[in-house]
Structures are given as structure tokens and as C-alpha cells.
Amino acid sequence: MNIDDIDELAQKHRDKYAGIETEVRVCMATSCQSSGAPLVFEALTGAQKAQGPGTCRVKGVGCMGLCSAGPMVAVAKKDEPPELEVLYREVKPEDAADILASVGGAPVARIHFPTDAPFFTRQQRIVRENTGIIDPESFTGYVAVGGYRSMVQTLTEMTPGAVVAEVTTSGLRGRGGGGYPTGLKWSTIAKMPVGQKYVICNADEGDPGAFMDRAILESDPHRVLEGMAIAAYAIGANKGYVYLRAEYPLAVERVETAIRKAKRAGFLGNHICETQFNFDVEIRLGAGAFVCGEETALMASIEGNRGQPKPRPPYPAESGLWGYPTLINNVETFANITSIIRNGGEWYAGIGTERSKGAKVFALAGAISNIGLIEVPMGITLREIIEEIGGGIPNGKAFKAVQTGGPSGGCIPAQHLDIPVDYDSLKTLGTIMGSGGMIVMDETSDMVDVARYFMEFCMTESCGKCVPCRTGTQQMHGLLDTIAKGQGTHKDLALLEELCEVVQATSLCGLGQTAPNPVLSTLRFFRDEYEQKLIAE
Template sequence: MAIDTVGALPDENGKQRLIVLEHAGKIDPEDIEAYMAVGGYATCSDVLQSMTPAEVIEQIRNSGLRGRGGAGYPVGLKWSTVAKAHGSQKYIVCNGDEGDPGAFMDRSIMEADPHRVLEGMMIAAYAVGASRGYLYVRAEYPLAIKRLKHAIKQAEKHGLLGINISGTPFSLSLQVRLGAGAFVCGEETALLASIEGRRGQPRPRPPYPAESGLWGCPTLINNVETYANIVPILREGAEWFASIGTERSKGTKVFALSGRIARTGMIEVPMGTTLREIIYDIGGGIPDGRTFKAVQTGGPSGGCIPAAHIDTPVDYESLKQVGSMMGSGGMIVMDDSSCMVDVAKYFLEFCMTESCGKCVPCRVGTAQMYGLLEKISEGRASLDDLALLEDLCDMVANTSLCGLGQAAPNPVISTLRYFRDEYMAHIVDKTCPAHVCPVSRKEAVR
């Protein structure tokens, strides 16, 4: 049996709720029979036999499910837009690009339960009227790719994919497409360009992919975890799903917990669980007698949430309120040995090198911001440089073409909001309080 996959971290304090990860690490992901033995494909079969596409969309809408790929867009609304869009050919796409530092949720879901993702896509394709689809997965995820391809072959053999599925008029073919590992290719319009064989660069929206996506046809694009939520919603009912979580953020969220924390790995918690519960009750707290300093959520587009906000519930709105975002689910914990200027510089360097270069604000702006952060970390910056950095944050966020540039300043903005004293120490006192930055090495020589 090929269960070399990870499930969720142990749940000693009963804080987790496994919906997406219910089978992760428990069934053999390479055996369709194992998936069927736990009820797999029964939901899709029921849907095809007894529900109209409009009824499926209504259920998803009533569940309150929001996209798990970052922006939290209502899934039912997107599905109904694609269903209503005109076009003889419609496509369905699964975004498995997952490129943010510290994120490994989607990879683990694809590796641990590939049939769950496929079944979610089948139901979605039926609901919106798509007959062809792609799973776009970064090439650095060879095990996920192997298992998805194998799962597609098995599903085809069982007549679950192909022409006239289960004797109904519904037909669907799915293929895996490999991404070459560019962060920007996770952005939906860049991803679609990449599938079409063009350079993976974003384009202005509208038109949104729901109306004009792959080869100009209406295209539904959702994240891996979003699709993995579809089966339980239709199996247990929209009301059941809507009873989990908070008023505006329903269901659970899978997070990849990493950094300075006793237990690292995947977790799944109801929306509204606090950061404290995640870090201490599930993650086991901060090791080596150190103290918690901040947690970065939302990857390079997110922000650093300081200890003062450790009781923030994880839901779309609360995380935004404290200057971060849900993002796709990376959660990097930092202790008092981290320098927040260095953290901001790390994330900004990531965005600068991953910028596709198509728009000037992102291509040039992130490089200028990085240069200023370098000056600060080396003790060469003035207060004028700090003012310029803040101006650039504004300019890059407000004028970039896509979400990469628009969100690139977030780690700088959030660290300036909560840890301005550390920036001042580097600029005015020429010292790095955590002894991380080059300025502290100069200090040692002085």
C-alpha cells in the first residue's frame, strides 16, 4: 500500500476538524477501490442521477464556501457565472500551482487524496457545463503529478471520466499540465496563458476567466482545496457545512504550519479558531524556551501578525483587519530570534525575483524597495529612505497589474505597522536588535 503521504498533525486537544483531510494518510491514494470503500465517487454518482446543475450550484451557494486559493471569492457565485456564460465549449481548471514559501497544503491534498480532487472537479464540471479540464500542477511536485495521472487513468477505466459518464449525457476528460515553477503562474490569467502554451504572464481583468478563459471560452478555475470541499458539502448538505466556522467564513481551512514551532505539519481547523489555539494547542508552542514574536499568514502577499494579536480568529475578515490575509494557508511562526526587517526583506526578495516583468510598477518598484531594505539592513539608510520606502509601498500596491505586485508591499507594510521600532533601530541606532542583519556584524567590528 502506497501511504507515504502525510495526514494532519495529531490532535491532542480536540481543536482540529478533518473534512478536507478526512482520508489523508488513512487510505491508499493510488488505489481507486480504497477511495470507493470510504464512499468515494458515490456523491458524484448521486449528483449525476438526481440533481440538476442549477440545484448543485444552489447547494454550493448555500454552503457559503469561499475559494481557498487566496482571494476568498464565493464559489457558488463563480460557478453560476460560468454556467450562465455563453459558449459551446467550457473548461474547468484546478489550480495546483502552490508557490508561496511555507505552503504545502495543496501538494499534500493532491498526494494524499487525488480522487477527492477529481470527484470535486467532476461535480463542478457537471454544474457549469464543462466537458474538458486541466489540473495545473507545478513540476516540483512529482509525486502529486504521478498520483493525479494515475487517478485519472483509474477513473477512466471505471467509466467515471470519458463519454456519457454513468450512462448520463455528461462527458468529461481531464488532463494534467505541468507548471515550470513560476509563482506568477498561480495567478489565474497567467496560469491559463501557460496552459495555452504562451508565456505565463497575467493580463488585465475583465474579462474574467469565467467569461473568457482558455482559448476565449468560459472557464471555471478553482483551487485544489476548494474542489476537495465539494464532495462533503453535497454528501452532508449545505446547512451542515454552513454550521461550521464563522458568519462570513464557512467550513474549515487547511494550514501548513512551519517555522519556529514545536510541531510542524498540516492542520485543518474550523474557521474562527484563534492563532493562539493553532500555535499552542496544536503546534505545541515555541521551542527552546524562546518567546513567540509573530506569525506570517498569506505567504509573500500576507502580513506578520504580532503577539498582541495572537487571539485573532482565523477567518477572511479578521486576518485582513490585522493587516494580513488568509492567502492559501501558509503559516510561518517566528520567535524572538527573528528580525522583522530581515523577514520583510526575505518576502520582498521573493516577489522581486518572481515578478514576471510585464508591468513597470512591479518590475522596477519591487527592485527599488528591495534596494532600500538592503540599505536599512546594512545600516546605510536614512529616515528619507524610510519615507521613500513607504511611498513605494503605496505606488506598487496601487498601480501593479496583478495580485503579485499589488500585494508585494504587504509584508513591509505590516512589519512597519507593528515593528517600526526595529526599523528605527537599524536606521537611527545602526543596530539590529535580533543580531540577524549585516548591520550587527559591522557593529561587532566597531
């Protein structure tokens, strides 16, 4: 198979739906499903059937981003850009007839959501270019929008070295939180001697308030598989695992479907697209441990052992799964690859800032008007994200802080809202980019309570292997609890700070090393809140 063949396959799919002019797209991702999207979908298909075959097609699609306003329905002319679609929010089954009747005419005003709002116009969709547009369960639907074209191109026209070079040029950095340069990681493993190598997609998204990877896997699963296959070709691997947490049943189902359909079409398995390249993918389910997002614990879990981290070095690039060189990247990192191959590394490097390239998906949660998923270019300020895209703080409350990076991150107060969002700037404020969770807090939030919450999370998620993390998080949680209840002393606070230092410096893996971050950052910016709660000795 070459580029022309895949273009032909795409054309076939388009021909099949040549008679369709308008698509009524219903979000069938987890958050919209939980607010009743399946009923809306049923009502719309029922109403459409009653109308008889026409130029309109009702289609289940992936996440449209504005999760708090679900179920979302979009009506769009088939090949129009998403900005021109008519979007409906909080759709009920009763609205189905009105929506279908409005096609081609004026939108149904009572549920209409204007797509010229900053939430839509300020985004730059790379990873999410297809989400909310294609049917995640359709293989040819993905091919029709240019899917697997990058893979076929790499397999038939590029050498593995050229693929690595393209990714290196793009400046892409790991989207799981660490921000390690992806090209460097790939080239390290590509340089390991020829032999058994593995590719792992880390889909064990566990930060509270983060759901970017879930949406990608539920909305565009083939994109991730394509990225993994390109990676496997570049480093010389023939086997891949998607380590997916079992708490995401819909994502598991869609990735399973995607793997099955891609295999059947010859896009995964042996002799992919009639080349000499073999690559097989399997899903491994995570059993609910946060620490299994840490790469060495994740690999232990895939091997069937207790999910506990190991000291590094040796790094997975050298000795990973079953001791073989292993590439581990996050879902979003793999999802970027197809765009980088299609448009070139230079194109990707043109987006974002000097040291943080491209765009990043963030999950907005907490006290913010537009709860949901956004994809914005790196370097955008926090203020733009929160006040413009996010629509500000609801109920007339004032902004207090935004928490980034989950339990490993920190809180950023109002005076630093103009900081550009990139890996290095966030580090200077004692937080991290993390995987992309952003929890916005208004003036009613108690920062000691926030720190206590995250410490409790780390305490219960500590695997128990190393002493500082196992017992230190527990002691820190106890001290935070004492302080939050108004029973703490200055001595308790001093001890808390000392434990933060010890746990940070001595823990075995990233979970323990970063567990004190929420405390340290709230102490840095909101120390007065701690001190107000202390009692005199």
C-alpha cells in the same frame, strides 16, 4: 450507474479485505518519504510477509499531518476513527518487527506519539478526512470510503442548478487566497451561454512555507478529480485541466495515476457512469513561475504562451482559456465539494463563522513544535492554533509573530493572537488568509529581514510585464537591504513607504499589488525595528 451500483463497488472492495482486522499505515507523502518512509514501508512489508498471511495489512497512505515527526506510522483497527489509532513517530526500519509484534497489545513506547494531544483532537477534518487512511493510488480504496458517491449522486439525481445552489448554500469561499464565494463563481459561469467551457484546478502552490495542496493531491487525488467533475457538471464544462507545478513530482505521479484509473473505471471521459455527461481531465505542468498561480497568467501558460497576467476584466468566467468561459478554483476548494454534496450545504454552513464557512487547512512552519498540516474550523483563534495545536514555540523561546498569506500577506504580532482566523478578521490586520501557509517566528527573528526575504521573493518572481512590479520590487528590495545592513536613513524609509503605495496601487496583477504587504505589515507592528537600524543623516 446509480447510487446502488457504487455502493456495491465499495462493498466489493471491503469484501476483498474482509479478513483484515488491523492496518499498519505508513505515510508515503513527500515529507515522510524524504525522511525515509520507503525504507520503513519495505521493512514493514518484509516483516509482515515473514509472519505469513494474517489479519494485518501494511498499507502506504497519505499525509498524517505531523510532518516534522516523520516517518509516521499508524496502527489502526480497520474501521475505527483516526483518533483511536496508535501513532508512531520517527520510525526507523529497525522498529518494524516491534511495531508488528505490538499489534493488539501495548504500543511500542519509545516511538509512540499520543493521539490525544490537541494537535489531533482540536482538528476538524473535512478535506483531510481520508488522508492518512486510504491508499492514494487505489481507486477502489477511495470508492470504499464513499468516494465518487457524490459525483454519481449529482449526475443521476441532481440538476446542475441544484448543485450550484448547494455550493452557494454552503457559503464556501475560494481557498486559494482570494476568498471569492465559490457558489457565486460557479453560478456566473453556469449562466454563460451553452458552449465550450473549461474547469481548471489551480495546483500551482507557490507560497513559501505552504504545502497544503501538495498533501491533498498526494494523499487523496481522486477527491480533487471528483470535485472538478461535479463542478464541470454544474457549469456545463466538458474539459478540465489540473495546473500542477513540476516541483511536486509525487503529486504529479499520483494525480496521473488517479486520472488513468478513474478513466478506466468510466468515472472520467465520455458518458461518465453511463450518463450523457462527458468530462476529461489533463495535467498541465507549471515550469516554476510563481506568477502562474495568478489565474490569467495560469491560463496563458496552459495555452502555451509566456506565463504573464492580463488585465481583468474580462474575467475568466466570461473569457478565459482560449477565450471560453472558465472556472478556476484551488485544489482545496475542489476537495471540499464532495463533502458538501454528501452532507449538504446547510451542514457545511454550520461550521465556521458568519462570513467564513467550513474548515481550512493550514501548513504550520517555522519556529513551532508541531510542524505540519492541520485542518481547523474557521473562527478558531491564532492562539489556539499556535499554542495548543502547534504545541507552542520550541527551545523556550518567546513568540514574536506569525506570517500568513505568503508573499502577499503580513505578520501578526503577539498582541493580536486572539483574533479569529477568518477572511475578514485577518484583512483588518493588514494580512490575508492566503492559501494557508503559517510561518511562526520566535523572538530571534529580525522583522526587517523577514520583509527583505519576501521582497526578494516577489522581485525574482515578478514576470516583468508591468513597470511598478518589475522595477518597484527591485528598488524596494534595495532599500530594505540598505536598511537591514544598518546603512539606511529616514529618507530611505520614507521612500520605501512611498514605493509601497505606488506599487500597491498601480501594479497589473495580484503579485505586484500585494508585494508591499509584508513591508507594510512589519512597518505597522514593528516600526521600531526599522527605526533602530536607521542612521542619522
